[in-house]
Amino acid sequence: MLIFAASDKGGTGRSVTSANLAYHRALAGDDVCYLDFDFGSPTAAAVFDVVDARQDTEDRGLHAYLIGEVSEPARIDVWSETEHQVLRFPPPGCGRLVLMPGDVSGGEFATGEENLRRCVDLLMTLYYEFDLVVIDLSAGRSYAVDMVLEATAQPEMSEVTARWLVFHRWTRQHVGAAASLVFGKRGILAGGVDRGHDEEELRNSIRFVRAAVPDPESPLWSQVSPTQSAWMRKTDGDLKQLASNHGIGYSQVLGSVPLEPVLQWREQLITDEDVLDSQIANEATWQALNQLAGRLTDDKYWEQA
């Protein structure tokens, strides 16, 4: 299965959350590949803590592959290349976790027949090889989004299950922006239909992920004044109403990830050690990520709303 991770704005935690989902699935025994299609600012190497390995693959990344400079994009085996103390020792029986990095020097580029051909070939090859392929796309209606919309519309990819996650923060601006990224005039849906996707089918393969959501009921906020508390509840309720008005209400949401300092500041994978041993990350975050990872392939959450 292919999972495309998109967001309207930067800073939504798209990369770090989708990387954590890939990690959870690999722990559960799936073979997972993570592609950094964020051509403007590839960050995945830092998230998986493979910065050194990344330097060795300089200029042999996805960008160089798509423009035809190398025959295959570089692969980094996260378990064996990472400098992260915990990731180096994955539990027995877990699946493979492979990162295909972007190129630092690679910016956006014009779409062409050849690039598209290579993109389809790559996605198909990975689809045959991995249980789950996570593709992290640049923010907004970027070239990367257009390219994968075009690629997945090709007849040879008709049998491939592709799903979209749209990440947004839990604010008024982000809710509106996420809705317009999908349903807007120049949105993913319209762009997909232009390229030959079936509208209904594409709509049903898109779900939203609310990131950095403060939970008014959380013990974090138990010390706030009653006025603040009431205001938080009210605002949260208003946002839910707003999301629902924008067509990204409850039924369209795959899950939410709580506000988590470790995700916000460190932008790295959260391991069980962070939760249980050093306890720098919240149990609730781990649970949310695990739940979200499970729902990626659970058809119940992808049925017609």
Place this chain on the structure above:
Amino acid sequence: MTAAPGQPARSVLACGEVRTCLLPSLQALDRRAAAQLLRLRADVDVRISERPTMYVLSPEVLTGVDCRLPTSNGSKVRAVGTVAARAALTEGRLLQSTAYFSLPAAGPDIRRPWGQYLVRPGLVEPFGKLPQQAAAEGALRGAGRGELDLGMIAEGLLAQLRRHALLDRRVPFKSSPTKLRWVARREPEGERASLVSFVVAEGGLRTMELRLPEHIPAASAAGICEDLALHDWLLTTVQHMLDNSRLGTADGPSVVEALQPVVVHLLHLWMPRAHVDPALGHLWDVLEQKPGFSRQWENLSRRIRDRLALQAVATPNQELSAR
């Protein structure tokens, strides 16, 4: 020592790369479909043998090259000629593509008209003298940018075949492709072919070094390499499936579900040396002794059958106790 134009040059080195993958099709292809898939040229027939396993070999296609050879010591050797590529399908299930070429000890310092290269299919001539050791090591290490990239040619052919309209582009289970890079140094005639090394590296890469007497064509070397690559792929793939945690701790129908593809699609494919040049069949003996390819395969297939047998014993008991 420069071969005079028109005179066939004796090769001192042959290099190749084999890619092995599962055919993206839910059903294994039958003989007719396989022949249609591998019909890369209209003028040459596909070769089919049905005993002891169905094996279909495509005609060779040529790719003209004019670029630097990969070398281990950084010496820049320009080479011109043609690389041969071919594809094989075993039991309508495993698809392989190979790109390979031979190198003479030295070539002319100027580029000749294309016609002269075309009459020597699969021969690539260096400009000047060939640094044999560096070229052999370079071929095993793989090509850098702008260097002669056999992987690209093999992968290109594989990609073309996987796009074929005959295939439904669905796989019965997930599996990783492997690549095997090989070099064969030429020995004087009369010597016996031998296997110098077979190395299993990271990321699905295998490398192999051979010594090959002059009278054995490079195509035969490509054949034994394909045979070894195919069996190595089987071992790698089945081992990976057994290592997976979902199988390790699983119980009940999920075991049957996980092992079913191995039984249906892979267990019957083990048939070493089935379509190998008899002059090279003995190269298998080395690998049978150590590490013991067939021993490992027997062990794996026994494990699978035992797991399934245990499951079969347990199932009726559970059903009885549920009543």
